[in-house]
């Protein structure tokens with residue numbers, strides 16, 4: 001899968017206001033259509049890395065390019081356009097629990113509507129049909145009119161995936177998407193993400209604690225420690241030992257340029 005990078009980090013560092021280092025001189029090039037898994041101990045900087053891509057966090061130094069365009073100074077309309085092209089999946093689903101599944105899924109389209117139209121729920125026929133199809137794609141077609149909080153955790157996460165799909169995203173960022181789920185549900189959520197990746201060529205970046213899932217679903221694995229990129233290998237080269245090492249407190253490992 002050798003393609004132009006959809007995301008590029010150039011010497012990216014992030015220090016939080018209280019002085020905590022989130023990221024330290026990250027250089028990273030992610031080709032379009034890659035399924036990238038980010039691993040590392042708690043506090044390693046995985047969420048920070050992900051959230052700099054849609055500007056939920058601003059960086060301190062360096063530059064980030066998405067689809068060839070520097071995003072670090074985007075504002076207003078341009079920033080909204082960036083965020084529209086990036087779906088985000090959270091550990092806790094972030095659904096509006098008292099709203100219907102349909103409304104939650106349609107909210108993935110709000111970036112394409114004026115504020116008043118989306119506030120009033122004035123979505124087009126096409127988008128309503130698209131919502132049905134997105135739900136069917138994650139096996140929840142029959143839940144269209146259920147309230148979000150009537151669904152199981154795994155079902156809610158799949159609604160969140162359908163919502164992200166509604167954005168027509170180029171990139172999906174999934175920040176510990178399975179951390180609150182049981183093993184069986186985990187499988188279906190990971191399968192849904194993989195399908196988005198394979199069928200629609202959407203670049204997926206997933207932050208995971210499960211090494212075995214990382215190996216099963218990823219094209220490439222990167223490891224962070226203390227905000228630094230300490231590991232970067234295509235899945236074919238990843239060994240169990242490497243991954244164990246990433247989770248050791250002592251400094252390791254090999255790091256190589258990956259042209260995926």
Ligand SMILES: Nc1ncnc2c1ncn2[C@@H]1O[C@H](COP(=O)(O)OP(=O)(O)OP(=O)(O)O)[C@@H](O)[C@H]1O
Pocket residue numbers: 016017018020021022040041042043044045046047048049
């Ligand atoms: N808003 C914040 N203000 C200050 N420090 C923060 C903030 N968010 C994160 N950090 C710190 O930045 C570092 C990286 O945090 P981050 O959440 O990116 O790690 P992580 O690898 O995603 O961890 P986890 O697996 O526990 O979610 C940690 O030391 C964390 O305490």
